[in-house]
Amino acid sequence: MKQYSKRTSILHWLIFLLVVAAFFLGHYLADLENTPEKLSLLPVHFLIGDTILVLTLLRIYFRKKDGEPAPANANPLLNKIAAATHSLLNLSLIAAAIAGIATVATSGVIEVLKKGDPSLLPDFEKVGAREVHEIFIGVMLLLLVFHVVAALYHQFIVRDNLMHRIRIKRFKE
Ligand code: HEM
Numbered sequence: 122m123k124q125y126s127k128r129t130s131i132l133h134w135l136i137f138l139l140v141v142a143a144f145f146l147g148h149y150l151a152d153l154e155n156t157p158e159k160l161s162l163l164p165v166h167f168l169i170g171d172t173i174l175v176l177t178l179l180r181i182y183f184r185k186k187d188g189e190p191a192p193a194n195a196n197p198l199l200n201k202i203a204a205a206t207h208s209l210l211n212l213s214l215i216a217a218a219i220a221g222i223a224t225v226a227t228s229g230v231i232e233v234l235k236k237g238d239p240s241l242l243p244d245f246e247k248v249g250a251r252e253v254h255e256i257f258i259g260v261m262l263l264l265l266v267f268h269v270v271a272a273l274y275h276q277f278i279v280r281d282n283l284m285h286r287i288r289i290k291r292f293k294e
């Protein structure tokens with residue numbers, strides 16, 4: 122096996138796109154006044170975030186079930202660092218999503234969405250879980266930078282075509 126399975130690879134890139142969308146939408150929402158636009162965009166952010174959580178759990182399951190390619194590095198320490206980064210990336214995403222759900226649950230925003238009155242929207246800055254949401258997103262971003270730098274290092278300096286392993290397109294074994 123030289124590549125992650127097709128469904129694992131599809132989920133990897135789909136989750137990446139959804140994380141980019143959730144990130145920019147989250148920041149956009151945080152800067153918005155309590156307007157009807159915010160009222161209609163908040164559920165979109167919640168839906169994207171919940172989808173990320175479900176798809177991440179599904180990808181972890183598929184990776185276990187379908188197996189994974191042999192470690193990419195000759196150096197065992199680098200392989201351990203890669204495996205730990207992947208686990209921490211998954212964990213930080215799951216934790217960020219759960220903290221987002223906790224922010225919703227403890228802010229009373231669902232009631233406001235039902236009433237449809239933007240002036241009643243809570244100040245999320247005052248919700249404790251929202252800070253945890255931000256911290257885990259920060260942790261995930263740091264890991265992501267490291268993950269991408271490692272991928273580029275493999276691709277362009279080691280030149281071992283690491284990107285093949287997670288490409289949706291299949292290659293002959
Ligand atoms: C794991 C994927 C997610 C990412 C990458 C993400 C990203 C973000 C970002 C960047 C912010 C702005 C934080 C800031 O002001 O610095 C934010 C705010 C927020 N997120 Fe998420 N989020 C995710 C999942 C969720 C989920 C699953 C929920 C709830 C169902 C949620 C609920 C919220 C809420 C309530 C806010 C505050 C909005 C405001 O201040 O107006 N997020 N998110």
Ligand code: HEM
Pocket residue numbers: 125129130133136137140180181184193203207208210211214265268269272273283284286287
């Ligand atoms: C939110 C964004 C991302 C997350 C959470 C993430 C997470 C992961 C995880 C957990 C794996 C292990 C395989 C798996 O379980 O599916 C993986 C593999 C991989 N990712 Fe990402 N990734 C992200 C974005 C990216 C980006 C932007 C790139 C490219 C520049 C990239 C390149 C790779 C490569 C090359 C592998 C295979 C590494 C190996 O086989 O050792 N990832 N990623």
